[in-house]
Amino acid sequence: MAGNTFGKLFTVSTFGESHGPALGCIVDGCPPGLPLSSADLQKDLDRRKPGTSRYTTQRREADEVEILSGVFEGKTTGTPIGLLIRNTDQRSRDYDKIKEQFRPAHADYTYQQKYGFRDYRGGGRSSARETAMRVAAGSIAKIALAQPSFGGVKVRGYLSQLGPIVLDRSGFDWDEIENNAFFWPNASQIPELEAYMQKLSKDGDSIGAKVNVQADNVPVGWGEPVFDRLDADIAHGLMSINAVKGVEIGAGFAAVSQRGTEHRDEITSQGFLSNQAGGVLGGISSGQSITAALALKPTSSLRLPGRSVDIQGNDIEVITTGRHDPCVGIRATPIAEAMLALVLADHAMRHRAQNADVKQGTPIIPAGRA
Amino acid sequence: MAGNTFGKLFTVSTFGESHGPALGCIVDGCPPGLPLSSADLQKDLDRRKPGTSRYTTQRREADEVEILSGVFEGKTTGTPIGLLIRNTDQRSRDYDKIKEQFRPAHADYTYQQKYGFRDYRGGGRSSARETAMRVAAGSIAKIALAQPSFGGVKVRGYLSQLGPIVLDRSGFDWDEIENNAFFWPNASQIPELEAYMQKLSKDGDSIGAKVNVQADNVPVGWGEPVFDRLDADIAHGLMSINAVKGVEIGAGFAAVSQRGTEHRDEITSQGFLSNQAGGVLGGISSGQSITAALALKPTSSLRLPGRSVDIQGNDIEVITTGRHDPCVGIRATPIAEAMLALVLADHAMRHRAQNADVKQGTPIIPAGRA
Amino acid sequence: MAGNTFGKLFTVSTFGESHGPALGCIVDGCPPGLPLSSADLQKDLDRRKPGTSRYTTQRREADEVEILSGVFEGKTTGTPIGLLIRNTDQRSRDYDKIKEQFRPAHADYTYQQKYGFRDYRGGGRSSARETAMRVAAGSIAKIALAQPSFGGVKVRGYLSQLGPIVLDRSGFDWDEIENNAFFWPNASQIPELEAYMQKLSKDGDSIGAKVNVQADNVPVGWGEPVFDRLDADIAHGLMSINAVKGVEIGAGFAAVSQRGTEHRDEITSQGFLSNQAGGVLGGISSGQSITAALALKPTSSLRLPGRSVDIQGNDIEVITTGRHDPCVGIRATPIAEAMLALVLADHAMRHRAQNADVKQGTPIIPAGRA
C-alpha cells in the first residue's frame, strides 16, 4: 500500500536506498518447480549494471545478487524468493553538499515535503538504483513466462529514439541489440549515436529517449476487463520506472489522427492483418505480439547550473557533480522489459485462477500472426 | 482481482453489461460527513450521457442514478455507497446478427476466448456503457477533493485534438468547454470541428482524438514512491478507459527530444518556473498542477465493411449497424476527469494514512505556481 | 480497504443499511460457465430469512434477490455478479427514540465515535441484516465448489449448543437439520430446546450459542503458508460474523490440555486415523474434512432495562423494544456456511493460480478418510 509492491499474484516487493547497506526484494507467488539460480538473474542485472560503458554512470557496482530463500535443489519451491544485493560503491561524502538543497527535476523537494525529512544520499529511495531489483525480479518472471504452460512468452526491448535520432527501421535487426551500448537494433546508426553522446557530454547536458518493448507468443485471453486491463497494468508498470513521462500501446498517440478504417486490425482465417492494437483488445490479449513504447525524460543531474531553493526557501544555484547517465533512457531498456514481464506473469496467473476450466476448442485463428 | 475494482483506500467496484438489467457500483472508503445527493452525481452523468448531440450515439438512456446506501440525512456515513442505473433502451434484437461474428477491433474475440462464451449484446461488459459508473464514482471523488482537508482540488478536462484538428491554444478558454458538444476550449474552432464531423459521418468512418485533464490545487506530497507513483496510477486509470492507446504526464513524448536544461523545471522562492514534469517529481505531487493527456483510437463500429471471421473461423465481412459515436474521444472527457479524480482521492487518503503526523513548517515555496 | 470486501480472487463486496432502500453486493472473480439463477440463491436466503419461526425476529422481509449482471443465458459469464435485495419492512419510526442513546453491547457508541455521526435506524450498517448478502454470495461459492474441478466440495453447518443445552452427538443426523427451527441435528432434543426458548422469551432475556461448520471433499493443497493459512482465513471469515466471540479449528481449545500423542493425527496407507487438526496442516488442507466451530454471544437487544449513556454522556436506562432474535446463534448457521464456502472458493482459485502445473501422481493416501 506504500507503493513498494507490484503485481497481485506474481508479486515483487522491493526495499533499499541508493547509499544504504543493501537493496533487496521478495518475489512471491512464483510457481514451484522452475529452474532458478543466481546466475540466471545476473545476466539481466549485468545488462542494467552501471559502469559498463562510457555512456552510462561511472559508479562501480558489482550488483551481485544472492538468493536467500524460495529455491531448493535448484528449483523454486513456491515460497517467497528473497533476493539481496549489497551496495559497495557508496561514496556518501559526494552528497553532503546537496543535503540542504533541492535539485531541480529531482524528487528531493517532494520527499522532503511528504515525509518531513529525507535520506539525501544519492536520492535515497528515489534513486534509479532501486530498479536493479526490478530487473532481478523480472528475470524470474521471464523464466516463468518461458514455460510451456505460460505459452513460451519471450520479452524483448530496444531503444528507438535518442533525442533527435530516430531508429531507422529499414535496418532493424534484433540480434544487434546486445552488440552495442545503446540497445539499438540497427548497427548502421551506432556511429551517429556515439557522436551525439560525445557532443552532449562536452556540453554537460542530458537528453531524453524512447524505448520499445515487445512480448511474443502471448496466448489469447490474458488481462482483466475494465480497470485491470492488460494494457492499463502495462501502463502502470512502465510509467512507474524512473523518468518515464509517457506510455503507448500499439499505435499509441498516432491513433489520434487515424480513421477507424485505418486503425482497426482486420481478421482473416489466416490471422490478423495488422497490429495497430498492440496485441490487446478490450484489455485482453488477442494472441498477437504485445507492443508498447515509453518516453524517458533527460537526466536531471547536470553540470550546468540551474536555479532552485534550499531547505529554508532561499534562492540558490545548483550544480550536480557526481557520476550520472547523460541519457537514462539507455539503461531503461532492461528495466522496461522486466516490468512488462512482471505484468504478463501476473496476468497469466490471474487468468488461469478464474478460467482454468474454460474449454478451448480448435484455435479460431492462428496465434501470433502479424 | 478480476479487474472490476479501482483504488486502494477510496475504491470503486463496478458491475453491469450494456444490455443487462442495470449498471451499478460500490464506492467504498469515502470519508464520512460529505454532502451528497443523487443530483450531485447526475450533473457529471449528463455530461457523459449518450444521445445529447448529433456527434454522439443516438442510444437514449436517462442514466438516472439511485443512491442505495452510505448516505444518511444528506451526508455520507463512511459506509459503502451503492449506486444503481437501470438500463432502459436495450434493443437487444439489434445485436442478434453479430452473435456469431467477431467485429474487428472490438473485444468480441478476446472475451470469447477468455471465458469460453460471451454476452454478445452490445459488447456486454466490454461496452463503454460501463464508464457511466466511473463518472458517478468520480463525482463523489470530486466532492471529497473539493473539501479543505483535501486541498480544494479541482479536476477539469478538454478535447485538444480531433483527428487532424489540433487545439489552437492561443484562444484557450476554460469557460467555453461546456458551451459546445466537443468539450473544446476554443469557440473559434467549433465550426471547423462540426464540418469535419459531418464529412466523417457521410463517409461512414470514425476518428481518433486526444483529451487533456488537469488537477489544480493538489497539495505537495501525494503519491507513493516506486511502483505506486502518482503518475503511474494516473497512467493505470487513464489507460483503463475504453479505446485509450497512450498516456502522457507533463511533457510526455515531447521529453524524448528535450535536453535536460530544457526539461528541468527550475525553482525559485516564488515557485516553479515551468511545469514540464506535469506536477509530479519522483512519483509524488510537487504542488504544481497535475497535467496529463490521453490518446483515443477511432471507434471500431463502422458502417464500412471490414474483414473478419465468425466463431467457426470462417472468413466473413462485417458491417456494424446500430448507434455509435463516430469519435469516442469526445465523450471520454468526463470519464478521464473521473479517473483522475479517483486516483487523487485515493492517494490523498494513502498519504495521510502514513504521514498524518508529519509536521509541515512554513511552505518552502508557494503552492501551485506555474 | 474500508472492510466491505471479502476474499482475494473470489470476492464479495457488500453494501446496504438495515433501513436504507436496499442491500446489495458484487461477487467478482466467479469462474464462467456455472449454472446460476436467482432461485439458486433464494434457497439459502430463505434459510436465513427473518420471520420464519417464533424463535427469530418477527421482522417480515421477502428477501427477494435480483441478479443484475454477470449471468447470461443461465450461466455466469466471468464478469461481476451484481445482486440486489430491496428492504420492504423498514418501520424506521421504531427507532427514533434510540437516536440519541447508545444501546449496551451494540455498535451505536463505536460507530458514533468512529464516523462522527451514524445512521441510527436499526443499527444502520452494523445490523445483522447485512449478512443476507453474505448468504447470497455464499450460495454462489457453494455452486462453484460443487463443480468437479473444485473437488465437489460440500459445506454444511448446525447448531451444537444453545446456552446450557449441548448437542447429544449419539443421535447425530445430518438429515434432521432442516426439519427444525434450530438447525439442530438431533430430533430428540427439540422439545428441550423449545421449552428453553419459551422460558427465555418469558424472561425477556437472550442466550448465546455455538455453531459448527464442516466442508467435505476438500482436496489436499488449498491454503497459503504463513499469514493466509486456510485456517487463519476461516477464522477471519467466521469472526467477521455479527456476535461471534470465538473460533475453533478441529480440536480447538481442547488442544490446550491435549498431549502430542493424543492430538497428532496418525496416518496410514488407508488414510488419517483421526482429525484433531480439523483438516488443516501447516495452514494447508490435508484432504480430510474441514471442521470449525464458532461462539456467538447472546443478543444485545433486550426488553430488560440496562444502564447506558446518551450522546451527551448522561446516565440513562435503555430498553430495546422492537423485533429481535432471542438467540442470534440460530440464524447464524447459514451465514457461517456462507463464510466457509467463500473462504474455500477463494483458496481453490489461489491454489490453482500458482500450482496449476504441479503434477499430482497417484494419491499418496485416500482422500477424505477420517
Next chain:
Amino acid sequence: MAGNTFGKLFTVSTFGESHGPALGCIVDGCPPGLPLSSADLQKDLDRRKPGTSRYTTQRREADEVEILSGVFEGKTTGTPIGLLIRNTDQRSRDYDKIKEQFRPAHADYTYQQKYGFRDYRGGGRSSARETAMRVAAGSIAKIALAQPSFGGVKVRGYLSQLGPIVLDRSGFDWDEIENNAFFWPNASQIPELEAYMQKLSKDGDSIGAKVNVQADNVPVGWGEPVFDRLDADIAHGLMSINAVKGVEIGAGFAAVSQRGTEHRDEITSQGFLSNQAGGVLGGISSGQSITAALALKPTSSLRLPGRSVDIQGNDIEVITTGRHDPCVGIRATPIAEAMLALVLADHAMRHRAQNADVKQGTPIIPAGRA
C-alpha cells in the same frame, strides 16, 4: 497473495526457510520519523529466541537482526524497512532421514502435495522459525503504537494455561512475566510448571497451552465494519501463528452459555462496567482494553513413535529426533503480542486514512475504564 504478507497499510512480508541462508522481511508503510535501531528489535527477538531455557528447543541461534533500509540517522524514513537474520545453526544433516517421510501433524504431507516437492530440512517454510520475523516486525508496530498520535497503545501477553495447569488469577502480576521461562504472571505456580515440564520431558511427550494477549489505551474507533472488523483481523493474525487451533475475543466461548443480561457491558458516565466484549463492539474498538486468547496444540515432533506413510504411500513408523520445544505455546507469547501489535498499527492507519477529519468533541465516556 501467496500468503506471505500481513496487513493492508502497515504491512509485513516475510521470507525464509528453517535451514536456508537467512530469514528476512519487509515492513512497509511505517510512518516516518519514528526512532528505530536494531537494538529495539533485538529485545523482543531475544524473548522468542530458541535455546534460552531448558523448556525450549536447544537449537542455538543468535537471531541477530540487521536493518538494511528505511532508517536514516536513527529514524524511520517512511520507505520500506528491510530486515535480515542469517541462519547460523542449520545442521541439515539431522533431517536427511525424514526426506521421504511425512511426520504426523506436520505440514510435510500438505506441502508435498501442494507444490509437488518440498524443502524438507526442518520443515522448510512451515517451520516456526519464520515467526522470528513476525516478532521483529511486531516490535516496529509496537514502537509506532507507543506514539501519542497512535494513543500510546501498550501490547502485552502471558501464558494462562499449560496442559492441565490453569493460571491462578488471584496472584496475577504483570511484572512477574519476564521473570520466568513461561511468561507466567503468577510466581507461586512456577514450581508446579517446572515439575510438569520435567515429567513431560521424561515421557517424551508434548503438551498444549493457552496464551492471552491484551492491548491497553486503544482509542475508540479502530476497526472496519463488516468483514475487516478489528476482532476478525485479530483472529486472522492469531490463527496464522503455527500450532494455533482457536481464538477468543473477550468472553470467547464462555459467551455460548451467557445470558444477554450477563454478557452486555453496561455503560455509565464513569465508563463501561465490565468488558465481556473484549474491547470491540460491532468490529470497532470501544476504548476498553482489547483482550484475546489463543489455543496452541502440543508440539508434533515427538520421540515417541507414531504411524505414518512415506512418499510412496508405504506404512512406516516415525520418530522425530532433533531439538524441539515440548510446549510450543510458551514461546508463542511474544509472537502473539507481535501479531496483535501488527493488526492494531494497521487499523490505526486505516482509521485515520478515512476519518482524519472527524471532529471528536468532549469524550462521551472516560477511555479505558473496566
